[in-house]
Amino acid sequence: MNALLLAFYILVFPGFLFLILYSFFLEYLDRKIAARMQHRVGPPFVQPFADFIKTLAKEVIDPKGVDRKALDAAPLIAMAAVMTAYLYVPIIGRSPLAFQGDLVVVLYLLTLPTIILFVVGWLSRNIFATMGGVRAVTQMFIYEVPFFLALITPAMMAGSWSISDIVTWQQQNMWFAVLQPIGFIIALIGLQAKLERTPFDIPEAETEIVAGPWTELTGRRLALMHLTIDMAMVTGCALVAAVFLGGPLTPWVITPGWLAVIVGFLLFLAKTLFILLILATIKVATGRIRIDQLNDIGWKYLASAALIQIGIVLMMNYLWVGA
Amino acid sequence: MPEVHIPIGPQHPALKEPVNFKVVVDGEKIVSLDLDISYNHRGIEKAAEKRDFIKVVPLLARVCGICSHSHTTTFVKGIEEAMKIEIPERAQYIRTIIAELERMHSHLLWLGVAAHEIGFNTLFMWTWRDRETIQDMLEEMTGNRVVYGINEVGGVRRDLTPSQIQAAFNHLLKLEDRFSKYGEMVKSDQNLQIRFRGVGKFTREEALKYGTVGPTARASGVDYDIRRDEPYLAYAEVPWKVITDTHGDVWGRTLVRLGEMHESLKIVRYCLENLPAGPISVPVPKTAPPSEILSRYEAPRGELVHFIRTNNTDKVERLDIRTPTMANWTSVAVSLVNQNIADIPVIVAAIDPCLSCTSRITVLNGRGGKAGVMTWDDLRKRGCGKNNKGRSVS
Numbered sequence A: 001m002n003a004l005l006l007a008f009y010i011l012v013f014p015g016f017l018f019l020i021l022y023s024f025f026l027e028y029l030d031r032k033i034a035a036r037m038q039h040r041v042g043p044p045f046v047q048p049f050a051d052f053i054k055t056l057a058k059e060v061i062d063p064k065g066v067d068r069k070a071l072d073a074a075p076l077i078a079m080a081a082v083m084t085a086y087l088y089v090p091i092i093g094r095s096p097l098a099f100q101g102d103l104v105v106v107l108y109l110l111t112l113p114t115i116i117l118f119v120v121g122w123l124s125r126n127i128f129a130t131m132g133g134v135r136a137v138t139q140m141f142i143y144e145v146p147f148f149l150a151l152i153t154p155a156m157m158a159g160s161w162s163i164s165d166i167v168t169w170q171q172q173n174m175w176f177a178v179l180q181p182i183g184f185i186i187a188l189i190g191l192q193a194k195l196e197r198t199p200f201d202i203p204e205a206e207t208e209i210v211a212g213p214w215t216e217l218t219g220r221r222l223a224l225m226h227l228t229i230d231m232a233m234v235t236g237c238a239l240v241a242a243v244f245l246g247g248p249l250t251p252w253v254i255t256p257g258w259l260a261v262i263v264g265f266l267l268f269l270a271k272t273l274f275i276l277l278i279l280a281t282i283k284v285a286t287g288r289i290r291i292d293q294l295n296d297i298g299w300k301y302l303a304s305a306a307l308i309q310i311g312i313v314l315m316m317n318y319l320w321v322g323a
Numbered sequence B: 001m002p003e004v005h006i007p008i009g010p011q012h013p014a015l016k017e018p019v020n021f022k023v024v025v026d027g028e029k030i031v032s033l034d035l036d037i038s039y040n041h042r043g044i045e046k047a048a049e050k051r052d053f054i055k056v057v058p059l060l061a062r063v064c065g066i067c068s069h070s071h072t073t074t075f076v077k078g079i080e081e082a083m084k085i086e087i088p089e090r091a092q093y094i095r096t097i098i099a100e101l102e103r104m105h106s107h108l109l110w111l112g113v114a115a116h117e118i119g120f121n122t123l124f125m126w127t128w129r130d131r132e133t134i135q136d137m138l139e140e141m142t143g144n145r146v147v148y149g150i151n152e153v154g155g156v157r158r159d160l161t162p163s164q165i166q167a168a169f170n171h172l173l174k175l176e177d178r179f180s181k182y183g184e185m186v187k188s189d190q191n192l193q194i195r196f197r198g199v200g201k202f203t204r205e206e207a208l209k210y211g212t213v214g215p216t217a218r219a220s221g222v223d224y225d226i227r228r229d230e231p232y233l234a235y236a237e238v239p240w241k242v243i244t245d246t247h248g249d250v251w252g253r254t255l256v257r258l259g260e261m262h263e264s265l266k267i268v269r270y271c272l273e274n275l276p277a278g279p280i281s282v283p284v285p286k287t288a289p290p291s292e293i294l295s296r297y298e299a300p301r302g303e304l305v306h307f308i309r310t311n312n313t314d315k316v317e318r319l320d321i322r323t324p325t326m327a328n329w330t331s332v333a334v335s336l337v338n339q340n341i342a343d344i345p346v347i348v349a350a351i352d353p354c355l356s357c358t359s360r361i362t363v364l365n366g367r368g369g370k371a372g373v374m375t376w377d378d379l380r381k382r383g384c385g386k387n388n389k390g391r392s393v394s
Helices: A003-011 A016-037 A047-057 A068-087 A102-123 A127-158 A163-172 A181-194 A219-244 A257-285 A291-322 B044-049 B053-061 B068-083 B089-117 B121-142 B162-188 B190-196 B204-209 B214-218 B250-273 B324-336 B341-350 B376-384
Strands: B003-008 B020-026 B029-036 B291-299 B302-310 B316-322
Touching: A003 A016, A016 A047, A016 A068, A016 A219, A016 A257, A047 A219, A068 A102, A068 A219, A102 A127, A102 A163, A102 A219, A127 A163, A127 A181, A127 A219, A127 A291, A127 B003, A163 A219, A181 A219, A181 A257, A181 A291, A219 A257, A257 B121, B020 B341, B029 B324, B029 B341, B044 B053, B044 B316, B053 B068, B053 B316, B068 B089, B068 B291, B068 B302, B068 B316, B089 B121, B089 B162, B089 B250, B089 B341, B121 B162, B162 B250, B190 B250, B190 B341, B204 B214, B204 B324, B214 B250, B214 B302, B214 B324, B250 B341, B302 B324, B324 B341
Parallel strands: none
Antiparallel strands: B003 B020, B020 B029, B291 B302, B302 B316
């Protein structure tokens, strides 16, 4: 891939520009689906974009005694991390930046927004923000482990730590959602928890701690942090779609290159929208659980189930390789 | 983690009205809390002393938006007792119908709010949608959705026509279906169960000790309901039963309210079917003879008490309103200790607090520490300030 095309890939399509637009679209769809399920009208199409522009234009308020620069930088760091993670996820075919171990990099980078939220909460010098930050980090320690285990099992079976290789393996064999249904479910739950959506919106529980770490975020800080979480939703959906649903590749070879790109892109859209639909349904169908209850569920059931999945995969690997 | 002080209120997303909990937490557990009410004193009791019996009824309807019928009924019931008049059967039945419709929409509202407090917004949206049906019924019957304005001393102001009754029956069918559905939903939903069960528990003894009333008390096994124990309106003639539960927690309060919604629906249906013919009001004297009346009423939130003293004029000499939320605060404050901080909203919401009705002031003389009584003019001066001296308050 020549340099110009790579720059286009990274910056425009399916890179950053598309990522921003698609995250607005997913947020719109998420809110619209939830609204229709709750018998509401829901937002108009441009609402997420309008919200973004509006909050971007609002005054930035610094709480007393706050490290301004750190608070300014925090959303940008989170945003950069998520955008970088997105580049390694296959969108229209194998990612041109793929390398051995990019799965670990993506998982690591996707963890950063949560840590940043904790830092923001801590920096805000506000009791609600601090509590929200502490909760965010507590919750992270609960769901991250099963989430990582669930996403690592496909890598074990495919024999590669590259997401693009895992997609290629599924092209030749079968979707991991079929081979590892337990892992798929855990990955969906983990993604829901990572994005802090109901029932895992414990860190930003509106009725308990106002907005958690978000309480003191205003103006462009709020806009960028919000966009970051939307982008994390796109990246997370794309990641799960790639690792468990075969990503953008088809089992058949499509001859003209441009047609393969279009088909791959449409597959990507269909699969991410499907995952979003599941996430939105979970959001609508549940209420918030308490952090101690999440602790129970996370470590007792999710982590054990993920370990069982790993055991099954090891056995399957042994049998297949043995044969 | 050291102890942290969290101010919940007077402005907080969980609270729709101003109240302040100064909560001390250790990690996620509540160590102690201090309750501060009365951020919004409106001087209604005082204002009531300045209005005659006709004008005071609309004022009392505005004590609380949800219980607008409860307050007016309690008052006119007391005044009618003081005047020693009997109001016609038909008026009694119409008052009962409105009262029970009010209870149904209040409980539906509560179910939505309780779900919202634990982040379950779907149930919140659905119950509030169906609450519209009841408000439509109330609008058809009384002409108003919130402040019905149907009560007057001596009867009711509007009659029910056969077509209104027929429309009400149709609405009731739909409501019955929805109530059953919510019952099933709540009882089968794991998420509600883990958030409601064992939360904000107090025993029957504690409920009695702290003077808890209404569904909150009945959920702790206190078999007490003014509608049965001191029947008023048409309750003595209508077949219905008091719903109690022994869980004593938020879950129990949910079950009690769900049961009461069904009972209310039955009462409304019975009253509509057996609506006696006749006039809807009787002429009443302008003044009430000197007497002291304690008028009790089972509002959706619990026992509502109006103490009325009349003095042979067309105004009350003293009106003292004890709202159910006032009676329930202490038990909430007690049951919050040792609970999880995440459970504060739902435990507070479980008594269905109505804060605007609970605001009270006592004026203390700074040096002497003596409690006193404010005159209407003092109150006006305090409320309107120096600049608004000329503003008319009638």
